[in-house]
Amino acid sequence: MGIRSVLAKPFAAYVVSKTRKWSAEPGKYQLKTLSNIVQTAKSTSFGRDHQFADIRRYDDFKKHVPIRDYEALRPYVEKVIEGKPDILWPGKPAYFAKTSGTTSGTKYIPITKESLPNHFNSARDAVMSYVHETGNARFLDGNLIFLSGSPELDEVAGIKTGRLSGISNHQVPAILKTNQKPSYQTNCIEDWEEKLERIIDETLPAPMSLISGIPPWVQMYFDRIQARTGKKIKDVFPHFEMLVYGGVNFEPYRAKLEDSIGKRVPSIETYPASEGFLAYQNSQTDPGLLLLLNTGIFFEFIPTEEYFNENPTRLCIEEVELGKNYAVIINSNAGLWGYSIGDTVKFINKNPYKIIVTGRIKHYISAFGEHVIGEEVERALQHTMVKFPEAAVVEFTVAPQVTPAEGLPHHEWFIEFANPPHDMQAFSRELDKQMQSQNVYYDDLITGNILRVLKISTLKKNAFIDYMKSEGKLGGQNKVPRLSNDRKIATALQAHIIF
Incomplete structure (x- = not known):
C-alpha cells in the first residue's frame, strides 16, 4: 500500500464522524449557519440595504431578503467588479467563477476565502466517505x-x-x-x-x-x-x-x-455548482446525495409549482416533504443571498437529508400545459432501455413540435445512439408509454388527441459534439439541455438527422 492509501483511512474515519454529527441535527446546524453568515455580512452594502442587523429568526430573514436570480443580483456584483470592497461579503472575493448564463450573458459568481472549503473540501469528503464505507x-x-x-x-x-x-x-x-x-x-x-x-x-x-x-x-x-x-x-x-x-x-x-x-x-456522484458544492453520494448502497448542511450554505426550498408566483412559499430544511420537487435557493458565505441556482431537487430521505437532482427550473416542455421536466424524460428513457438492452444512447434532447407539416403536434426526441434498438418503432412506442406513466398531463394530452405520440429523430455520430462546437461550448463543464420549450436546439440539430 502507498502512503496516500495508508493515510486516507484514518482521515476518512474523521470525516465521516464529523458528517454524522451535523447530519444528526440538521435544523440546528442550518440555523447556526444562517445566524453566522447574516452576522458576518451585516455591515456590507447588501447587509445594510436589507437590514441584517434586525434579523433574529428565519421569518425575519424572509421578510428582508427576497428571492433573486443572477440578473437581480447583478447591480451588487458589478460594484465588486469595479473593485469596491464589502459589497456582498466583507472584503473582496478570492475568486470569480466565470460561467455563461442563458439570459444573463457572462456571470461572475464570487468565491470567498470562507467559501473555499465548501467547494474543495466537499469533493475530498465524498471520496473519503467511499474509503470509509468500503475500506478501499x-x-x-x-x-x-x-x-x-x-x-x-x-x-x-x-x-x-x-x-x-x-x-x-x-x-x-x-x-x-x-x-x-x-x-x-x-x-x-x-x-x-x-x-x-x-x-x-x-x-x-x-x-x-x-x-x-x-x-x-x-x-x-x-x-x-x-x-x-x-x-x-x-x-x-x-x-x-x-x-x-x-x-x-x-x-x-x-x-x-x-x-x-x-x-x-465503482462511482461517486457529486453535485458541484459555481455557486457552491451542494451534495454528494456518501454511500454505495444508496443513490441519494447527502445535502451539505454545515459548509457555509443556508438552504431554502420553493415548491416548483409556486416558483413563478409573486410570493412563493419558502421552506427551510425541516419543512420539506419527501417526493416533492423543489427549486433550490441558497444563502452563503460567498455573499449569495436568496439566490436561485436554477436547479430542482427531490428529497428521498430525511435521516439524513438526501436528494436527487431532478432538472432545471427553466428547462421544461409545457407547450400545451404538460410541464414535462428533466427527471421524467430521463426516467422514461431509462425504463425503455431496460426493455431494449441492445440500445445504447450517447446523448439526447427533447423539444416540442407545435406546428408540424402534417398531423397533430408532438414532442420530438433527438437521440444519438451508440447502438440503436433493433425495432425503432417499438422503442418509440415504449418510450411514449413510459412518458405517459411519468406525467399525467402528458398522458391526458395523448389520450385526448391533443398531442400525437412522440417522434424520435435519430442523429448521426458526433451530432451533439458538432452542435456544442458550433455554440463554442465544447468540453469543460458544458452540457446539452435535456429539455427546451422552444425549437432553437432542435433547429440546429436538423442537419444531423439520419431519419
Whole structure:
C-alpha cells in the first residue's frame, strides 16, 4: 500500500464522524449557519440595504431578503467588479467563477476565502466517505485525472477569475498533485479537441486509477482512447477503479460508458455548482446525495409549482416533504443571498437529508400545459432501455413540435445512439408509454388527441459534439439541455438527422 492509501483511512474515519454529527441535527446546524453568515455580512452594502442587523429568526430573514436570480443580483456584483470592497461579503472575493448564463450573458459568481472549503473540501469528503464505507483506498495511489477547464486565470478588479473547474486545479492538495493528470501545460489548452488528444498522450502510459468529469466528456475521452488503441478501457487502464462524476444524471450514459470500460467500476456522484458544492453520494448502497448542511450554505426550498408566483412559499430544511420537487435557493458565505441556482431537487430521505437532482427550473416542455421536466424524460428513457438492452444512447434532447407539416403536434426526441434498438418503432412506442406513466398531463394530452405520440429523430455520430462546437461550448463543464420549450436546439440539430 502507498502512503496516500495508508493515510486516507484514518482521515476518512474523521470525516465521516464529523458528517454524522451535523447530519444528526440538521435544523440546528442550518440555523447556526444562517445566524453566522447574516452576522458576518451585516455591515456590507447588501447587509445594510436589507437590514441584517434586525434579523433574529428565519421569518425575519424572509421578510428582508427576497428571492433573486443572477440578473437581480447583478447591480451588487458589478460594484465588486469595479473593485469596491464589502459589497456582498466583507472584503473582496478570492475568486470569480466565470460561467455563461442563458439570459444573463457572462456571470461572475464570487468565491470567498470562507467559501473555499465548501467547494474543495466537499469533493475530498465524498471520496473519503467511499474509503470509509468500503475500506478501499488503493485507487489513491494511482494516477488521477480531472477532466476540467483551463486553470489559467484572468483578473477582474484584482480578483482571479476563471471557470470553477479551472480554479479547482489550484486547490488540489499537494499530496495529490504528484499523481494528477494532465499536466498544467496540457490543461491550459483552450481547444477541447486538441486538449483531449494531449491528455490521451499523457495518460495512456500512466496507471490511471481515478477518472473524474461530466459523463459525456468522459465518454468522449474513452472513445478517443478506443479509437487509438482498439481496446476496452479496462485493458488500457487495468488499475482504473473509481469514476467520480457530476453535473448530469448518470443513468442515460451508464450503458455506453460501461460498454467502453468493459466492466462496471465503482462511482461517486457529486453535485458541484459555481455557486457552491451542494451534495454528494456518501454511500454505495444508496443513490441519494447527502445535502451539505454545515459548509457555509443556508438552504431554502420553493415548491416548483409556486416558483413563478409573486410570493412563493419558502421552506427551510425541516419543512420539506419527501417526493416533492423543489427549486433550490441558497444563502452563503460567498455573499449569495436568496439566490436561485436554477436547479430542482427531490428529497428521498430525511435521516439524513438526501436528494436527487431532478432538472432545471427553466428547462421544461409545457407547450400545451404538460410541464414535462428533466427527471421524467430521463426516467422514461431509462425504463425503455431496460426493455431494449441492445440500445445504447450517447446523448439526447427533447423539444416540442407545435406546428408540424402534417398531423397533430408532438414532442420530438433527438437521440444519438451508440447502438440503436433493433425495432425503432417499438422503442418509440415504449418510450411514449413510459412518458405517459411519468406525467399525467402528458398522458391526458395523448389520450385526448391533443398531442400525437412522440417522434424520435435519430442523429448521426458526433451530432451533439458538432452542435456544442458550433455554440463554442465544447468540453469543460458544458452540457446539452435535456429539455427546451422552444425549437432553437432542435433547429440546429436538423442537419444531423439520419431519419
